[in-house]
Amino acid sequence: MLIKTRHYAVIVTILISLVLQIMPLPIQADLYRPDWVLIVLAYWTMALPHRVNVGVAFLTGLAMDILLGTALGIHSFALSAAVYVLAANYQRLRNYSVWQQAIIIGLLSSMYHLMLFWLQHLLTDIPFQFAYLWPVVSSMVLWPWMFWLLRKARRQLSIT
Amino acid sequence: MDTIFSRGPSLNNRLALALALSVLLIFTDHKLDAFQSTRVYLNSIMSPLQYLANLPSVMLNFSAQRFTSHQSLVAENNRLTDQNLKMSERLQQFEVLQAENAQLRKLLDVPVEPKVHKMVAELMAVDNNPFSQQIVINKGAIDGVYLSQSILDDRGVVGQVMEVGSTNSRVMLISDVTHAIPVRAVRNNIRYIVSGNGALDELYLEHVPHSVDIQKGDMLISSGLGDVFPEGYPVARVESVLRDESRPFATVKARPLARLDRLKYLLLLWPDDAPRQPANKTTNKPLTPQE
Numbered sequence: 001m002l003i004k005t006r007h008y009a010v011i012v013t014i015l016i017s018l019v020l021q022i023m024p025l026p027i028q029a030d031l032y033r034p035d036w037v038l039i040v041l042a043y044w045t046m047a048l049p050h051r052v053n054v055g056v057a058f059l060t061g062l063a064m065d066i067l068l069g070t071a072l073g074i075h076s077f078a079l080s081a082a083v084y085v086l087a088a089n090y091q092r093l094r095n096y097s098v099w100q101q102a103i104i105i106g107l108l109s110s111m112y113h114l115m116l117f118w119l120q121h122l123l124t125d126i127p128f129q130f131a132y133l134w135p136v137v138s139s140m141v142l143w144p145w146m147f148w149l150l151r152k153a154r155r156q157l158s159i160t
Numbered sequence: 161m162d163t164i165f166s167r168g169p170s171l172n173n174r175l176a177l178a179l180a181l182s183v184l185l186i187f188t189d190h191k192l193d194a195f196q197s198t199r200v201y202l203n204s205i206m207s208p209l210q211y212l213a214n215l216p217s218v219m220l221n222f223s224a225q226r227f228t229s230h231q232s233l234v235a236e237n238n239r240l241t242d243q244n245l246k247m248s249e250r251l252q253q254f255e256v257l258q259a260e261n262a263q264l265r266k267l268l269d270v271p272v273e274p275k276v277h278k279m280v281a282e283l284m285a286v287d288n289n290p291f292s293q294q295i296v297i298n299k300g301a302i303d304g305v306y307l308s309q310s311i312l313d314d315r316g317v318v319g320q321v322m323e324v325g326s327t328n329s330r331v332m333l334i335s336d337v338t339h340a341i342p343v344r345a346v347r348n349n350i351r352y353i354v355s356g357n358g359a360l361d362e363l364y365l366e367h368v369p370h371s372v373d374i375q376k377g378d379m380l381i382s383s384g385l386g387d388v389f390p391e392g393y394p395v396a397r398v399e400s401v402l403r404d405e406s407r408p409f410a411t412v413k414a415r416p417l418a419r420l421d422r423l424k425y426l427l428l429l430w431p432d433d434a435p436r437q438p439a440n441k442t443t444n445k446p447l448t449p450q451e
Contacts (some may be wrong), residue, residue: 013211024214024285027421054174058181060394067209067288069323069330071196073185080178087171120291123190124338126358132290 006157010052013040013150014060022067031131034138035109037064038082041104043150044095045086048159057083071123078115082108098144106140200301203325208260210296210328213283276390277430279303279313279438283423284328293333294358295319297426300327306440307427312427316394316417317341317382333420335397341388343380343395346374351383352412354396360420363396365412368373370403374412390431 025033037060042050061076068075085108086093093104113132120126123139136159165339187434188194195202285296299305301324309321311331319339323330332339335356344351350373353366368374378398384391396414403410 019209019213020209024217054178055173058178061182063206063209066199066206068287069292069294071186071188071291072397073182074191077179077182077186080182082173084171084175084178105182117291119186123186124291126291126337129290 009153009157010044010056010060013153014042014056016040018060018063018067021064023138028128032134032144033143035112035135038079038109038112039105039139039143039146040150041079042108043084043147045083046090046101047151048156049090052083053087054080054084063128067091070120074116074123075120077119078112081115082112085111090143097149101147102143105143106136109136109139186326196307198324202321203314203330205330207325210285240269259431275432277438279428279430281403281426283426288424289370291358292338292418293319293336293358293360294322295331295333295423296328296329297331298387298417299429300325300329302326303428303437304430305329306434306436309434310389310393310395310429313418313425313428314424315419316396317354317389318418318420318423318426319401320388331426333360333418335363335420340366341395342385344383345374345398346379346381350374351385352380354380354414361415362399363414365398365414366409368410368412370405370410374401374410380414390429392432 014037017036020036026138041052041060045057057079058076059078061074061079062072063077064070064079065072093101096104110133113135117128117132119125121128166192168174171377174370269399278301281297281299284298287294287296297311305316306325307321307324311318311320317338319333321329322332333356334341334354335358337356337358340353340355342351352368352374354363355366357364365374376398379394380398380417382389382391382393382395394417396416399413399415401410401412428438430436
């Protein structure tokens with residue numbers, strides 16, 4: 001059983017983050033929904049850069065495109081790019097404190113959202129609103145907690 | 161184990177591959193619309209996650225229903241009985257009018273309005289994508305839902321089906337930036353195009369000349385042109401008309417009649433010439449006053 005959970009832990013956490021990402025919320029809270037998928041992918045990329053990197057991000061992005069009904073490829077583009085930055089610098093980022101990492105996650109998240117906006121702006125004519133960037137703040141706040149939780153899960157199941 | 165054989169392509173190559181694939185997918189999906197049929201399967205694969213995400217709200221609703229007090233149930237029952245009485249009274253008038261209308265139409269040799277089949281669907285999820293206005297409903301291909309089918313709520317037109325899964329489907333609301341619906345004004349039958357602008361409570365009318373007779377409060381109903389929405393369903397009410405002569409067209413804003421921000425039960429329509437018909441076809445003959 002333990003071996004099984006060990007093998008599937010990464011996939012299961014990504015699936016849970018997908019569910020959290022699409023879960024219906026009241027319209028006031030919806031604006032501040034953190035980027036669950038980006039955070040979980042970011043943790044696994046930093047912890048296991050050889051197992052989780054651009055490929056997994058691409059597939060997760062495709063799943064998000066299907067779930068959110070956007071044109072296929074938009075989320076996979078933005079997620080792959082964001083995860084690439086992490087995978088290329090994982091050794092440096094690992095040595096940062098959690099707060100510094102939170103700032104990095106904030107920067108990544110804003111890059112991710114701007115990329116999503118630009119891609120969709122190319123396809124349909126949508127105006128930019130600063131409200132689109134609220135998830136950046138909530139993701140930064142969420143990062144330390146998720147980092148702690150996922151590290152605990154990783155150590156408990158000794159996933160390498 | 162990280163050996164030279166298990167490493168695969170380098171990170172840069174992976175990124176290049178992923179980005180190239182994404183761009184290719186965006187192009188084929190958006191510009192060429194090549195994934196229409198594949199999306200059904202993709203949506204079906206992903207629907208368990210959708211159901212899972214919907215679970216908390218379903219459970220909350222369920223427990224809310226279990227614990228509703230006797231008092232509120234009685235109050236609701238009274239309200240509904242009241243409403244029922246009023247509606248059946250209106251229905252009686254409607255019956256007479258319908259019969260009269262059919263007779264007049266026969267006299268004029270105009271075909272009698274075709275019967276439309278209906279099915280009630282429930283809202284499953286609202287997209288949190290800020291760039292588009294879409295919802296997911298709990299009826300899909302096995303119920304006979306087809307592409308660009310019209311969706312209504314109890315007040316007016318809500319939108320059209322844009323993707324069909326096997327058990328659920330995705331609906332684009334009339335307030336989406338990429339959506340437009342042909343309408344006509346009830347007062348004087350002038351035709352317009354109503355487009356969404358991304359806000360749930362605002363639509364705008366495109367290319368309205370300054371000289372046109374349109375005023376605040378005009379009711380807009382679907383005109384049936386364009387063969388997507390059946391004729392005669394209420395869409396919006398004109399909210400403001402701004403005739404600024406320095407602009408080529410008048411700026412006309414309208415408010416959708418359907419309550420797009422509080423959808424719960426929706427109505428799917430199957431006109432007679434629809435490409436598919438509902439799975440369990442129920443003829444909805446008009447109720448007689450005795451029933």
